[in-house]
Amino acid sequence: MKNIALLLVFTGSFLGYAQPNCFVYPEESGERKACELSYKAIAFQQGSKESQMLFDKAIAIGPKFAWAYYEKSVPYFKRGFLYEGLQILNEAVQLEPIEYLCYRAYWHWQYRNYELCIKDLESYYSLPKAYMQTTPGGEKDMRILLGLAYAKSGNYTKGITILEDCINSYESKDAVGLADYHSLGMLYVLNKEYDKAIVVLNKQLAVLKDMADTYYYLGLAHKGLSNFEEAAIQFNKSLETFENRNRFININAGFAVYPSDVKQELRAN
Amino acid sequence: MKKVRPLLFIISWGLLVGGCSNASKVKQEYRDQIGDTPFDANLDDGNFKLCDATNVLHKRAYVSYTGGIKAMEEELFSNYKYQSAYRTFTGTFIIRFLVNCNNEAGRYRMQILDADLNKITPPENLAAHMLAITKKLNKWNHAVYKEKEYDGYRFITIKMKNGQLVKK
Numbered sequence: 001m002k003n004i005a006l007l008l009v010f011t012g013s014f015l016g017y018a019q020p021n022c023f024v025y026p027e028e029s030g031e032r033k034a035c036e037l038s039y040k041a042i043a044f045q046q047g048s049k050e051s052q053m054l055f056d057k058a059i060a061i062g063p064k065f066a067w068a069y070y071e072k073s074v075p076y077f078k079r080g081f082l083y084e085g086l087q088i089l090n091e092a093v094q095l096e097p098i099e100y101l102c103y104r105a106y107w108h109w110q111y112r113n114y115e116l117c118i119k120d121l122e123s124y125y126s127l128p129k130a131y132m133q134t135t136p137g138g139e140k141d142m143r144i145l146l147g148l149a150y151a152k153s154g155n156y157t158k159g160i161t162i163l164e165d166c167i168n169s170y171e172s173k174d175a176v177g178l179a180d181y182h183s184l185g186m187l188y189v190l191n192k193e194y195d196k197a198i199v200v201l202n203k204q205l206a207v208l209k210d211m212a213d214t215y216y217y218l219g220l221a222h223k224g225l226s227n228f229e230e231a232a233i234q235f236n237k238s239l240e241t242f243e244n245r246n247r248f249i250n251i252n253a254g255f256a257v258y259p260s261d262v263k264q265e266l267r268a269n
Numbered sequence: 270m271k272k273v274r275p276l277l278f279i280i281s282w283g284l285l286v287g288g289c290s291n292a293s294k295v296k297q298e299y300r301d302q303i304g305d306t307p308f309d310a311n312l313d314d315g316n317f318k319l320c321d322a323t324n325v326l327h328k329r330a331y332v333s334y335t336g337g338i339k340a341m342e343e344e345l346f347s348n349y350k351y352q353s354a355y356r357t358f359t360g361t362f363i364i365r366f367l368v369n370c371n372n373e374a375g376r377y378r379m380q381i382l383d384a385d386l387n388k389i390t391p392p393e394n395l396a397a398h399m400l401a402i403t404k405k406l407n408k409w410n411h412a413v414y415k416e417k418e419y420d421g422y423r424f425i426t427i428k429m430k431n432g433q434l435v436k437k
Contacts, residue, residue, distance in 0.1 A: 047303040047327060079304035079327055080365040080424030083380055083388060111361065111426050112437065113386065254437075258339045 020067050034062025038071055047075030066095035070103065077107045097123070102133040102142045109145055109252070114152040121146040135252045140177055141166055148183060148254050156191040163187060178208060179250040186217045186255060194224040211248045212241035213257040219265060232269050238262045302327055304422055306367065306376045317375030319367065319420045326421035331412035332368045338437055341406060345427065346434055348402040354392045355432030359384050362399045365424040368409040377404065399427060 022035035041054035055072035058065065069092035076085030085107065092100040105120035121142060124130055133142045147162035163184040170176055181204035188197035201218045204211070219234035241247050242259045304327055308315075319325060334341040360383040367376045377400060383389040403425065412421035428435040 045302075049299040049301050052299055052303065075303045075327075078329065079422060080329075080363050081304065081380070082361075082363055083382060083386065086386060111363070112428055112435075113361070113384075115384070116386070256338065256437075258337055260336070260339065 025065075030062035031065045032062070034058040034065035034068050037061065038065070038068045041068075042071055047079065064095060066092040066099065069095075070100055077110070082107070082111050098127050098129055101127075103136070105142065106135055106145070106252075109149060109254075112152075114149040117149040118146065118153065121149070137251065139179070140252055141180070144177065144180055144183055145252065147187070151187050151190065152254055156187055160184065160187045160191060160193075176207070178248070179204070179211065179253060181207060182211060182214050182217070182250060183253065185214070185221075189217045189220050189224070192224060194221040197221040197224075208248050210241055210244060210246070211250055212238045212259075212262075213250060213253075213255075214238075215241060216257045216262050216265070219262075223265070223269065228269055232266065235262050235266045235269065239266075304365065306365070306378060306422070308376065312378075313376050317367075317373060318369065320370035320418075321420060324419065325367070326412045326414055326419040328412060328414060328421060329423050331414050331419070332421045332423035333410045334406065335408035335410060340408070341425070342437060344406055345402055346436075348405055349434055350398065351432055352394070353432075355395050355429075358391045358395060358432050359430050360389055360391070360428075361386075362396075362427040362429070363424055364400065364403050364427070365422065366403075367420060368411050368423055369420045370411045370418045372409050372411050374404070374406070374409050395432075403427075 020035055022032055022039065025032035025035060035058075037054050037058035041051040041058065044051040044054070052072065055068050058068040059072070062068070069088050073085045073089040073092070076082075076088065086104070089100065089104055089107075093104055101120050101124040105117045105124065108114070108117035108120060124133075124142070125146075134140060135142065135145060143162055143166035147159040147166065149159075150156075150162065151159035163180070167176055167180055167184060181200050185197045185201035185204055188194070188200060198218065198221050201214055201221065204214050205218075208214075215234045215238035219231045219238060222228075222231035222234060238257070239259060239262050242262070305325075360381060362379060362381055364377055364379045366374050366378070368374050379396065379400060381389055381391055381396060409423070412419040414421075
């Protein structure tokens with residue numbers, strides 16, 4: 001996972017949701033034609049008239065071909081048309097929940113509807129054949145997003161349990177996502193479990209040293225234990241890291257930290 | 270003249286909110302790009318100009334606000350004026366707009382959804398107030414993409430619970 005995430009982060013490539021193989025559909029079937037038209041559609045710029053017309057043609061000819069709805073919906077979500085995007089994506093979710101529930105959950109997260117994000121992800125993980133899925137950019141296991149969504153709804157304990165279980169489920173340490181320890185450590189801080197937070201945030205620093213947010217939460221953990229001197233050291237490291245233009249930006253993470261937050265802590269320290 | 274204004278205002282609102290809601294109907298009208306927002310004299314400020322209307326960027330992440338979402342939210346919160354009539358409203362305002370290469374914003378369009386993401390009409394004046402405080406945000410930075418400057422589209426999401434704004 002770490003390697004996949006690194007590759008995606010550095011190449012900026014997009015891990016599409018389960019690109020279909022058109023040949024699995026019988027020749028002359030609606031699905032086969034819809035599949036071929038959808039591939040033609042994605043050759044055009046996303047959101048363009050040409051692509052949208054081809055998707056509509058695909059959907060008209062093969063209304064049971066879920067991928068066309070999914071691909072058609074993407075630019076709507078990206079451009080602020082949540083309602084319209086959902087009307088389209090819902091069709092894909094209905095046809096193939098196992099493939100598209102996570103994507104819908106991702107957009108609920110993006111639009112800050114944590115209740116619906118949780119609802120979709122809980123439905124997904126209750127499916128007997130649920131498998132490991134990530135955010136569209138590949139940077140986070142969807143279980144991490146589920147835990148963060150619980151935390152956003154105020155249920156830190158549930159969020160922590162989900163993140164712990166997710167991280168423990170990996171067979172190798174290399175499978176842990178680039179910011180997973182950070183997310184867990186942050187939730188420990190929010191739940192006032194400062195000792196645990198320090199252990200986990202230090203694990204994060206072993207993975208990545210250039211995330212300003214990690215030092216901030218480490219500072220808060222030390223502050224919570226009344227280690228004010230160490231807290232100040234960490235807050236200053238956070239500010240230094242903010243100066244680094246190439247610092248790691250933890251996307252799809254929520255709980256973003258700003259230099260003004262850190263400065264406020266330093267003033268109060 | 271004074272009597273005409275509220276009527277015009279209501280008509281404008283209908284256009285603003287309703288104008289972007291046709292995707293679910295099978296209406297085969299395609300713009301060059303999803304989200305293209307042409308000038309509408311009923312809604313838009315005629316003084317707002319694009320630097321290059323033939324090449325507007327649909328990449329929201331490249332349009333930023335000075336101080337980030339945090340600063341933007343603080344401004345929205347300080348300008349929001351709660352009224353008791355708003356108490357019944359829980360939902361999301363999604364407001365789309367353009368930021369031109371001079372960092373000016375215009376062509377605002379809005380959709381308003383309830384907690385289950387169905388379209389909803391909020392209490393009187395609330396939508397107009399949300400639009401007004403969004404228009405007050407004046408620290409937008411235009412898109413620079415592959416070392417070129419662009420006019421670009423952006424949207425913001427404002428969540429509200431029982432008439433109170435919800436922090437990100």
